[in-house]
Amino acid sequence: MPPEPTGSAGSGQPQGNSGTQQSSQVVSDSSWLSGLQDEGNRSLAKAKGWDKSNTPDVVITGYRELENRLGKSIVLPEASSPKEDWDKLHTALGKPKTPGDYKFKLPQGVKDNFPYDDAFATEYKNWSHEAGLSPSQAQTLHDKFVLRSQAQMDAANEGMARRVGSAHQEIVAKWGPTDSAGYKDNLGHAKAGLKGLGLNDVFKAAGLIAQDGSIADAKLAFALAKVGEGLYREDGLGGAPGHLTESNPWKDGQENLSEQGRIQRENPELARSLIISAGKDPDKAIWKSPYEKRK
Numbered sequence: 470m471p472p473e474p475t476g477s478a479g480s481g482q483p484q485g486n487s488g489t490q491q492s493s494q495v496v497s498d499s500s501w502l503s504g505l506q507d508e509g510n511r512s513l514a515k516a517k518g519w520d521k522s523n524t525p526d527v528v529i530t531g532y533r534e535l536e537n538r539l540g541k542s543i544v545l546p547e548a549s550s551p552k553e554d555w556d557k558l559h560t561a562l563g564k565p566k567t568p569g570d571y572k573f574k575l576p577q578g579v580k581d582n583f584p585y586d587d588a589f590a591t592e593y594k595n596w597s598h599e600a601g602l603s604p605s606q607a608q609t610l611h612d613k614f615v616l617r618s619q620a621q622m623d624a625a626n627e628g629m630a631r632r633v634g635s636a637h638q639e640i641v642a643k644w645g646p647t648d649s650a651g652y653k654d655n656l657g658h659a660k661a662g663l664k665g666l667g668l669n670d671v672f673k674a675a676g677l678i679a680q681d682g683s684i685a686d687a688k689l690a691f692a693l694a695k696v697g698e699g700l701y702r703e704d705g706l707g708g709a710p711g712h713l714t715e716s717n718p719w720k721d722g723q724e725n726l727s728e729q730g731r732i733q734r735e736n737p738e739l740a741r742s743l744i745i746s747a748g749k750d751p752d753k754a755i756w757k758s759p760y761e762k763r764k
Contacts, residue, residue: 555603563603568594571604576612582595629676632685638688650750655694657741657751659684662697664738697742719747719754 502520505511514520519527536721565571571594575585593614597607645651663669672678677686684690718725720730733740744751 483594493538509741551622563605564598564601568598572608573608573611576616578616580623583615583617583619583622590697600737629685633678633679633683636684636687636690640684643687643691652742654745654751655690657738658695658697659690659693660697660738661736661742662693662695664736666696697738698746700723717743717747719744719749 489599502511506512514528517531568591573590575583579585593611594607598609602610641647641652644655663672669678672689673680677684677689679685717723718728729740732743739747741751744754747754
């Protein structure tokens with residue numbers, strides 16, 4: 470008689486090593502995920518494509534990669550965390566060790582007259598380091614700030630140029646062409662009045678006078694001309710700042726060559742104004758020594 474098969478026929482177990490055969494069947498079976506009890510896990514496995522694999526190695530490998538990434542991840546500190554924790558975060562994100570490690574360069578579009586210097590750059594480096602910025606972040610904000618400042622400066626210069634042009638049109642309409650005696654005389658008065666008042670910086674700060682000295686307000690020019698003309702008359706308020714005079718050294722009967730020379734050296738605009746107030750032509754009223762007069 471042939472030998473009886475191993476195992477019981479009623480048990481349904483296959484012949485041979487039943488444990489080995491069963492393990493082999495599970496690994497090779499693409500439906501190994503059917504043993505998952507949680508519906509959410511089965512849905513995740515299908516979404517990840519794990520149900521198409523004939524081995525759970527794909528899941529274990531993915532988990533190991535996840536652990537590796539988490540080990541290298543940056544943890545965001547709590548809002549109440551100490552400064553040291555935030556410094557660690559900023560350093561991990563690229564913050565340099567010192568403010569001097571930032572290296573800035575001007576962006577394209579910045580003009581040569583832009584007021585940029587080492588003091589500005591140093592101050593901005595300190596701000597960037599205090600904020601924990603990386604070099605690329607600091608450069609980006611630096612460029613945005615510089616270009617915005619350049620645009621504001623351009624707009625201010627254009628506005629000033631328009632005001633100067635408009636004021637000039639009003640001035641020549643009242644004083645005459647720039648090469649006329651009336652214009653030159655009034656201009657001399659205005660310069661003398663401006664210097665006499667000592668408010669040049671104040672007017673510049675108020676936007677009434679451009680940085681190059683151009684008048685941006687016609688009414689101011691007219692007022693300064695009146696001040697310059699009336700301030701140094703015989704019954705006026707005095708002479709050059711710091712040295713008051715009670716008479717006009719160019720007026721007939723009051724000529725004073727020493728005083729004429731002093732004023733001409735110290736304040737040519739005042740000299741011109743006084744000559745005009747004396748009823749003389751400032752382009753011709755050049756003082757002469759007594760010897761020259763006798764000749």
